[in-house]
Amino acid sequence: MHIPIIVVLASGDNPVWILLSKPILAVFRFIFGEIDIVKYGKPGWESKDKYKMHEKLGDAVVHVSPGHNWLYICNPAAVNDIFKRKDDFDRPPELLEVLGVFGPNLSTASSPFTSGGTYKLTKWQAIGADWQRQRKITSAPFNDKNNSLVWTETLRQASEVLQFWKTAKGPITTTDIDTRTLSLHVLSGAGFGKSYSFKKSAEKAKEGHMFNYRDAISLILENCLLILVLGPRLLGKMAGWSIFGNWSRIGQATIDFKDHMTTMLIEEKSAIATGKVRSPTITNALIRASEESNAATGGGFKGLTEDEIYGNIFVYNFAGHDTTATTFNWALYLLAAFPDVQEWMAEEINAVLGDREAEDVDFRDVFPKLNRCLAVLYETLRLWNPLLGICKSTFLIPQPLTVGEKTIVVPPDTRIIPNSNAIHTHPRYWGEDSMSWKPARWILSSATSSPSSQLNAQAETFKTFPKGSYIAWSDGVRPCPGKKFSQVEFVAAMVSLFRRHRVEIVPNAGESVLEARERVKKVINDNVIVLLLQMREPKTVGLKWVEVK
Numbered sequence: 001m002h003i004p005i006i007v008v009l010a011s012g013d014n015p016v017w018i019l020l021s022k023p024i025l026a027v028f029r030f031i032f033g034e035i036d037i038v039k040y041g042k043p044g045w046e047s048k049d050k051y052k053m054h055e056k057l058g059d060a061v062v063h064v065s066p067g068h069n070w071l072y073i074c075n076p077a078a079v080n081d082i083f084k085r086k087d088d089f090d091r092p093p094e095l096l097e098v099l100g101v102f103g104p105n106l107s108t109a110s111s112p113f114t115s116g117g118t119y120k121l122t123k124w125q126a127i128g129a130d131w132q133r134q135r136k137i138t139s140a141p142f143n144d145k146n147n148s149l150v151w152t153e154t155l156r157q158a159s160e161v162l163q164f165w166k167t168a169k170g171p172i173t174t175t176d177i178d179t180r181t182l183s184l185h186v187l188s189g190a191g192f193g194k195s196y197s198f199k200k201s202a203e204k205a206k207e208g209h210m211f212n213y214r215d216a217i218s219l220i221l222e223n224c225l226l227i228l229v230l231g232p233r234l235l236g237k238m239a240g241w242s243i244f245g246n247w248s249r250i251g252q253a254t255i256d257f258k259d260h261m262t263t264m265l266i267e268e269k270s271a272i273a274t275g276k277v278r279s280p281t282i283t284n285a286l287i288r289a290s291e292e293s294n295a296a297t298g299g300g301f302k303g304l305t306e307d308e309i310y311g312n313i314f315v316y317n318f319a320g321h322d323t324t325a326t327t328f329n330w331a332l333y334l335l336a337a338f339p340d341v342q343e344w345m346a347e348e349i350n351a352v353l354g355d356r357e358a359e360d361v362d363f364r365d366v367f368p369k370l371n372r373c374l375a376v377l378y379e380t381l382r383l384w385n386p387l388l389g390i391c392k393s394t395f396l397i398p399q400p401l402t403v404g405e406k407t408i409v410v411p412p413d414t415r416i417i418p419n420s421n422a423i424h425t426h427p428r429y430w431g432e433d434s435m436s437w438k439p440a441r442w443i444l445s446s447a448t449s450s451p452s453s454q455l456n457a458q459a460e461t462f463k464t465f466p467k468g469s470y471i472a473w474s475d476g477v478r479p480c481p482g483k484k485f486s487q488v489e490f491v492a493a494m495v496s497l498f499r500r501h502r503v504e505i506v507p508n509a510g511e512s513v514l515e516a517r518e519r520v521k522k523v524i525n526d527n528v529i530v531l532l533l534q535m536r537e538p539k540t541v542g543l544k545w546v547e548v549k
């Protein structure tokens with residue numbers, strides 16, 4: 001390829017390496033210091049390194065390992081090209097194959113394994129139709145009807161969380177847990193028609209179940225790694241056997257979750273048969289779209305099988321929960337550390353809502369005007385993205401790729417990483433302050449305002465950057481289907497939380513307010529990979545919510 005090479009000890013997707021890398025790298029570090037093998041071998045190095053590797057070596061750098069070679073790209077035009085050429089570059093199916101635990105789904109759709117072929121022998125392009133069918137049906141639920149539900153459900157949930165925080169005795173150190181509950185409840189309510197109250201954390205399960213829907217999916221998502229490794233079938237067999245301890249509970253959760261999904265399916269099918277219109281949740285719309293596709297084809301199967309419906313319900317929960325929850329967590333800590341940004345955002349919320357309550361407005365009317373709230377989300381994800389990177393592959397065929405002035409030929413079976421951590425922070429695309437968290441960079445204003453004048457939210461628009469330079473939700477042919485869902489959820493939460501309240505850091509004993517802010521910035525920058533990237537020690541920060549008079 002004639003590009004810079006860095007040699008690493010193992011392929012980043014090797015599970016044995018993921019387990020053993022820490023002690024092995026500690027030995028190498030002890031003997032050789034922070035050499036490349038150590039620096040770039042550590043899982044999650046991308047989030048620390050940001051654009052440094054590319055600044056030193058160029059826009060295309062390859063990590064060579066005894067397993068796969070990983071080609072890192074930090075060039076918007078090249079990244080855009082990769083996203084557009086789905087037939088040439090797509091996600092390696094084996095990477096997310098484990099997500100098929102509850103049934104085939106969008107993320108495993110085009111896997112040659114699931115269609116009975118052998119990856120090495122199968123021509124990739126021939127199998128894309130499976131993904132296209134699932135994408136068409138599973139994206140149907142993501143429309144304004146559902147977004148409206150996301151808006152109202154988030155307002156309700158956020159106001160309950162706020163009430164809980166306001167009445168907390170002492171500093172709040174549970175923001176990470178509470179934002180997880182918030183995100184889970186919005187997903188359960190707007191996504192799957194199961195509405196819960198933040199206040200009443202314990203709600204009984206229906207007869208015959210140990211867990212209600214929320215508690216079952218919550219336990220499953222918390223123990224995802226175990227379920228992905230052992231599979232729900234094996235864990236299900238442990239249910240009811242107390243000798244298996246917590247594994248027995250997790251097994252029961254997988255059984256109950258499947259039961260809840262079956263009930264949803266039966267209820268929606270019966271509603272369709274009797275002509276009833278039900279709430280526009282993801283599940284209902286998914287089942288409807290599937291039934292309609294089948295009916296429309298008059299023979300050829302174009303819908304989803306029952307297993308695919310279960311598989312997709314699981315994968316949408318999996319993909320939509322932690323991503324949003326961890327983003328909320330970073331954003332709230334950042335806002336606490338930057339009170340001026342809270343004021344700036346609240347100014348917009350008040351200007352857009354005026355005398356109206358958020359619950360009384362049509363989300364389609366206000367959401368497009370809440371650019372500053374959206375900017376807080378974009379800017380948070382620019383610097384702290386729960387997903388380390390997006391992985392594509394060339395599969396069997398070498399592919400030409402133009403990176404800057406140069407066209408390289410990427411060999412078969414190469415992992416290709418549009419390096420979001422680097423592209424999102426390179427000063428070439430974001431300016432000299434690229435490493436600073438400044439939501440205002442996303443706003444274009446045509447107003448000639450003076451400090452005393454009222455904010456004219458109409459005069460502000462959302463700035464777009466060149467294609468390929470901002471890829472938090474991926475892009476091109478295979479972007480995140482939950483992009484708008486997460487945006488509406490985030491903006492609604494900001495409206496509910498910051499309309500009349502502000503968040504503050506509770507300083508430690510003897511600490512000044514400014515010192516406390518600096519401490520929190522360090523906590524925000526100290527991250528670790530669990531399932532996704534998240535703060536290592538969020539509980540060391542105490543927050544408090546105060547009403548604005």
Ligand code: HEM
Pocket residue numbers: 091106107108191315316317319320321323324327381386387389390391471472473474478479480481482483485486
């Ligand atoms: C801040 C929130 C979110 C971020 C940053 C995010 C980001 C992403 C990214 C980067 C991908 C592409 C991954 C890849 O190609 O390897 C993706 C895929 C996906 N996302 Fe999201 N996402 C978010 C929220 C959501 C939500 C709320 C949902 C569902 C309600 C969702 C559902 C999905 C699904 C199903 C996929 C897989 C698509 C496929 O395989 O074709 N995401 N997301």
